[in-house]
Amino acid sequence: MESAKNNGLARCHECGLVCRFQPNSQCPRCDAKLHLRQPHSIQKTWAYLITACIFLIPANFMPITLLVSQGKATPDTIMSGVYALIDEGSTGIAIIVFVASILVPLAKIVGIMIILVSIHFRLKISHKLRLLMFKFIDWIGRWSMLDLFVISIMVAVIDKGQLLVIVPGPAATAFALVVLLTLLAAKNFDTRLMWDMEEDNDWTN
Amino acid sequence: MTMTKPQLSACSHCDLLIAPYQPQRPQDIKHSAKCPRCGSHLYHKAQCQPSTILALSITALLLLIPANTYPLLAMTMIGTTEKVSLIQATVKLYQEGNFFIALLIFICSTLAPAMMLLSLACASYLSIFHTQSPRLKLFLKWVDHLSHWSMLEVYLVSFLVALIKLVDIADIELGVGLICFSLLMVTNSLILTLFDPSDYWDRVTVNGIS
Incomplete structure (x- = not known):
């Protein structure tokens, strides 16, 4: 069980072709610049995560x-919106909104941070479990956009001039940035780094 | 630039080097494979031709127009009726001064799906008729990058959430746009399941190797 990197081979990140790696070389099939690992992956991921925090x-x-x-303006935070949904009796929808807008962004940030810390301190955590966690984080991340889409629909529909208007508040921009930054953090993280550190050890754990 | 062994592959998630699988009998050909080290999905052989993908992406592109411009719903409240399409919802946010959120929503719900489907249609067309074209590589790269930002399924669920919030305070009538949008989402999901980028890349001719 050996990685491509240890054999001097690089997998092109664009087209997946495995070819011999030389510094500053290009993929013979798709002309993308070849890298053994995504350059500055850990630094970039940390930067995005801290900003998201x-x-x-x-x-x-x-x-x-x-x-x-x-x-008269009535402000609503994410959490008060969830409470309002519970009061209306739509608990199921309240759970969806709570998971998508509060739990997922937080779990994403904490989850990727755990992975980064475990790489830094070479902690002995099952690689398969960590990869599974990362894949889950990567997949669920896009669902945080849900609240923003809901706001855009509500803003468009409820527009009665002086009588009744819904306006996005300052948190909407901050929330959009959190979603964007966590998506970028996951995109910039190179999962292969998790497997590199225990290359010589038993890989079955 | 020289290639070592053309059939050699590596796992995209853990970089494990994987020897080519050469089945002896045709019935031994597997349609999908998993990495023995990390369990990641390695490939799934295309169950359809690029022409099928081309047909499906043209269908999706046609559906994209009414899905974006026809009203998703009509809402009657305090005597007036408001009809809203997907594009209008984004434009209204922009007019309210939320340029950044409007842009993000526009990219995720309209621009990225449209560009992705367009690139995929072009890539499919080129991989059938002009495999030598340098644009094929470009379109294939675009498909990969844009598919991350295409969030049609999230939008549809968001729409349902908004609907439940609205149904108590107003009379709602669902529009033609919603039917087109739902069909678009189904077609898009079908394309993403059937589309196999490695099959397309294998058709690209590699420099120096015939």
């Missing part, structure tokens, strides 16, 4: 929508 605070505590009715 910072934006997570305004995203959760500032109002995400403002309901303006006859000159």
